[in-house]
Amino acid sequence: MRINGDIFSVADSYDTLFVDMYGVLFDGAEFYNGTLATLKKLKDMGKKIVLLSNTSQLSQNAMRGYAEKGMKCGIHYDCFITAGELLHDILLHRKDIFSNQIGKEFCTLKCLFMGNMDAFKNTGISMADMYETADLVYVASPRAHYGSVRVDNLYDENGDKVEIEEFLKKDWKKLKDNQGHRGLAEFSLQLEKLAALRKTLFLSNPDVFAPFRIDNGKYLVATQGAIGFYYEKFFGGKVLYFGKPFKEIFDFAQKVSLSEKDKILMVGDTLWTDVLGAHNAGMDSALVMTGISGEFFRKMPGKPIAEKLEVLSSQIGAKLSYNPQNLKNPTYMLRHFYADPK
Numbered sequence: 001m002r003i004n005g006d007i008f009s010v011a012d013s014y015d016t017l018f019v020d021m022y023g024v025l026f027d028g029a030e031f032y033n034g035t036l037a038t039l040k041k042l043k044d045m046g047k048k049i050v051l052l053s054n055t056s057q058l059s060q061n062a063m064r065g066y067a068e069k070g071m072k073c074g075i076h077y078d079c080f081i082t083a084g085e086l087l088h089d090i091l092l093h094r095k096d097i098f099s100n101q102i103g104k105e106f107c108t109l110k111c112l113f114m115g116n117m118d119a120f121k122n123t124g125i126s127m128a129d130m131y132e133t134a135d136l137v138y139v140a141s142p143r144a145h146y147g148s149v150r151v152d153n154l155y156d157e158n159g160d161k162v163e164i165e166e167f168l169k170k171d172w173k174k175l176k177d178n179q180g181h182r183g184l185a186e187f188s189l190q191l192e193k194l195a196a197l198r199k200t201l202f203l204s205n206p207d208v209f210a211p212f213r214i215d216n217g218k219y220l221v222a223t224q225g226a227i228g229f230y231y232e233k234f235f236g237g238k239v240l241y242f243g244k245p246f247k248e249i250f251d252f253a254q255k256v257s258l259s260e261k262d263k264i265l266m267v268g269d270t271l272w273t274d275v276l277g278a279h280n281a282g283m284d285s286a287l288v289m290t291g292i293s294g295e296f297f298r299k300m301p302g303k304p305i306a307e308k309l310e311v312l313s314s315q316i317g318a319k320l321s322y323n324p325q326n327l328k329n330p331t332y333m334l335r336h337f338y339a340d341p342k
Contacts, residue, residue, distance in 0.1 A: 023291015028211030
């Protein structure tokens with residue numbers, strides 16, 4: 001597979017671009033240099049830009065936050081679809097999804113909220129105040145008693161470093177970071193209680209980790225998808241996911257964008273959410289060599305791109321994907337989304 005330069009090398013064949021945020025446009029702290037100019041030029045060329053993010057925020061909240069950083073709707077993009085917005089839409093208009101999964105009428109469901117409740121405003125869902133009385137449990141951004149939990153500096157009980165792609169397969173109660181924090185152990189104890197009560201979890205960010213700024217540094221931290229993945233695989237729990245790579249968010253974005261599938265290109269930084277999701281939805285995809293994939297590619301200097309993709313899929317993605325057997329190569333490879341500033 002040939003590596004293309006930036007988005008302009010492949011954009012001519014498409015009317016609409018679905019673009020991931022973290023790792024494609026934004027590095028967790030700031031926009032990649034040239035990103036805003038690239039988005040504006042694509043808009044000026046007549047391309048429809050749909051930002052497709054796994055954040056659990058509602059779209060308007062995400063838009064407001066990025067507008068403060070200089071990215072404006074109408075100038076740099078056309079619409080912003082978040083996993084949180086998808087969940088909110090389902091809670092408003094497709095309540096049967098929950099009724100069918102839980103086996104109770106939606107109006108009788110009680111939910112325990114482990115985090116932000118924005119997606120549930122005006123949906124009619126009731127609040128539970130303890131695990132025992134909840135029919136289901138909503139998981140927002142996971143935080144230990146000391147804050148966000150890094151997954152790029154974990155060590156096992158023997159003091160051996162745990163690679164990023166391995167942390168979901170380990171016993172979290174035995175892991176600690178280089179400062180002795182055991183944030184994953186805190187999560188594991190909560191999940192153990194929920195599993196004993198046979199509670200169903202649901203979440204609106206299937207990513208298992210994401211770049212995040214902590215004390216002026218950029219690190220990879222555990223996100224909602226890690227909680228769901230671990231609850232399913234380690235405790236045999238039931239989890240409902242809303243966001244990439246699951247087909248509902250791509251269908252939702254396509255409906256909002258009014259675009260035909262064969263004219264949509266999904267641009268992302270992971271095989272197991274962006275590329276897999278696009279493939280399942282019948283859309284082409286471009287994988288950028290920045291963000292999460294860039295982190296892994298940097299550990300493979302000198303390897304040809306075909307070999308890097310094989311390792312990313314069979315050795316890394318297989319450990320981080322909800323459907324490892326369905327991982328596919330992207331339609332294109334891009335060094336980065338943005339055009340280098342002149």
